[in-house]
Amino acid sequence: MKTIIEPFRIKVVEPIRLTTREERVELLRRAHWNLFALHSDDVIIDLLTDSGTSAMSAEQWAAVMRGDESYAGSPSYYRFESAVRELMPFKHVIPTHQGRAAEAILFSIVGGSGRIVPSNTHFDTTRGNIEVTGAEAVDLVIAEAHDPSNPHPFKGNMDLDRLDSLLASSGNRVPLVMLTITNNAGGGQPVSLENVRGVAEVAHRHGKALFIDGCRFAENAWFIKCREPGQGARTVVDIVRDIFAVADGMTMSAKKDAFANIGGWLALNDDALAAAARNRLILTEGFPTYGGLAGRDLDAIAVGLREIVDEQYLRYRVRTNEYIGEKLTELGVPIVLPVGGHAVFVDARRFLPHIAPLQYPGQALAVALYELGGIRACEIGTVMFGQRPDGTEVPAEHDLVRLAMPRRVYTQSHADYLIEVFDEVVKVREQLQGLQIIWQPSQLRHFTARFAPVG
Numbered sequence: 001m002k003t004i005i006e007p008f009r010i011k012v013v014e015p016i017r018l019t020t021r022e023e024r025v026e027l028l029r030r031a032h033w034n035l036f037a038l039h040s041d042d043v044i045i046d047l048l049t050d051s052g053t054s055a056m057s058a059e060q061w062a063a064v065m066r067g068d069e070s071y072a073g074s075p076s077y078y079r080f081e082s083a084v085r086e087l088m089p090f091k092h093v094i095p096t097h098q099g100r101a102a103e104a105i106l107f108s109i110v111g112g113s114g115r116i117v118p119s120n121t122h123f124d125t126t127r128g129n130i131e132v133t134g135a136e137a138v139d140l141v142i143a144e145a146h147d148p149s150n151p152h153p154f155k156g157n158m159d160l161d162r163l164d165s166l167l168a169s170s171g172n173r174v175p176l177v178m179l180t181i182t183n184n185a186g187g188g189q190p191v192s193l194e195n196v197r198g199v200a201e202v203a204h205r206h207g208k209a210l211f212i213d214g215c216r217f218a219e220n221a222w223f224i225k226c227r228e229p230g231q232g233a234r235t236v237v238d239i240v241r242d243i244f245a246v247a248d249g250m251t252m253s254a255k256k257d258a259f260a261n262i263g264g265w266l267a268l269n270d271d272a273l274a275a276a277a278r279n280r281l282i283l284t285e286g287f288p289t290y291g292g293l294a295g296r297d298l299d300a301i302a303v304g305l306r307e308i309v310d311e312q313y314l315r316y317r318v319r320t321n322e323y324i325g326e327k328l329t330e331l332g333v334p335i336v337l338p339v340g341g342h343a344v345f346v347d348a349r350r351f352l353p354h355i356a357p358l359q360y361p362g363q364a365l366a367v368a369l370y371e372l373g374g375i376r377a378c379e380i381g382t383v384m385f386g387q388r389p390d391g392t393e394v395p396a397e398h399d400l401v402r403l404a405m406p407r408r409v410y411t412q413s414h415a416d417y418l419i420e421v422f423d424e425v426v427k428v429r430e431q432l433q434g435l436q437i438i439w440q441p442s443q444l445r446h447f448t449a450r451f452a453p454v455g
């Protein structure tokens with residue numbers, strides 16, 4: 001069959017409140033044109049993030065009921081641990097309440113002033129958790145990743161030469177090497193198995209451990225299966241095991257590729273580092289067999305991990321984003337190519353060339369999507385990255401709008417509706433105006449800044 005259908009039926013539904021354009025104009029005004037300030041029940045299709053927004057399966061909800069809330073030694077923990085180790089065979093599996101808690105624990109131990117932590121591209125919480133210790137976070141993604149129209153199949157790859165020379169010149173300052181799969185900050189772009197192995201080889205040759213930020217490991221493995229020569233006949237599970245077989249540890253947000261609404265973990269092989277991490281965990285998260293989670297969450301993750309490697313699901317998941325990407329391209333909307341695993345990124349600077357970067361074309365497009373169709377997307381551009389510590393601002397490298405797809409939540413007709421809304425936006429694109437910031441906090445301004453239309 002040509003049509004790739006949603007490989008699930010719907011048993012529980014959440015109603016969507018259908019607002020009118022007039023209502024949304026007023027709601028935008030009250031939210032000071034910041035979409036984070038909207039109430040989510042005033043949103044028709046919420047593409048703000050794919051994190052923690054998955055629909056859980058009947059089996060996951062059944063597992064929630066099985067959850068055992070014992071403080072220590074809960075069977076929920078052992079089910080969780082064995083599900084993680086089935087895919088990622090690390091010696092120590094340390095649960096945390098979400099991904100950034102795993103990062104905070106890891107870098108509180110290995111970070112510190114004068115240290116350097118290289119990655120393909122650090123996600124912003126990883127960067128933040130490194131920098132807060134006084135260490136430096138360095139991005140070494142391949143050059144092709146910087147060109148939104150370059151269709152390179154593995155734009156998440158690390159530049160191995162740059163990694164090698166960094167480790168040769170400053171290896172004594174590097175506690176470990178990170179690799180983010182898929183590369184969220186770079187557009188949800190995958191890393192090839194060859195590159196994972198190459199990064200591990202370079203790191204190990206210099207005596208450094210490799211830690212993988214595995215948030216979207218299953219989507220990454222699916223891309224390897226579809227795009228990497230020699231991998232097409234292999235199962236996603238085998239590819240996942242190969243990825244983690246060459247790593248020494250990982251951080252994970254279970255809010256992505258574990259279909260959970262909350263959760264994460266730090267997993268690693270080094271006994272001394274694991275002991276230090278568990279000490280830190282007890283201080284900040286909880287006892288090592290629950291780590292900031294309820295037993296029921298650990299059970300939901302255990303089941304989610306078995307479901308996420310289902311290839312029918314992954315085919316549908318990636319195809320949904322490709323479908324949206326193809327339709328947007330037909331409408332003449334420039335997008336980041338190739339389409340990523342969890343999101344479609346629109347190049348707002350190219351779509352709205354009459355809006356200067358310091359009048360935030362990404363925010364202008366996100367506001368138009370909400371006003372015309374009730375769609376909430378996320379600006380990833382000058383609003384998010386343009387603010388400097390001294391209060392001045394500079395244009396970000398790109399002005400993008402991310403349409404992140406929650407897992408198993410929306411259907412084909414929601415995707416078609418999204419495309420129709422874009423069609424309306426295309427018709428009025430020249431009339432869209434930029435925005436100015438009338439109030440902002442001293443950092444992370446995108447969450448709370450207040451805007452007003454220019455003029």
Ligand SMILES: Cc1ncc(COP(=O)(O)O)c(C=O)c1O
Nearest residue numbers: 051098099100123125184215253
């Ligand atoms: C690549 C990556 N790493 C880490 C995180 C942090 O995970 P959490 O939101 O669970 O703290 C995220 C979340 O979006 C992510 O995308």
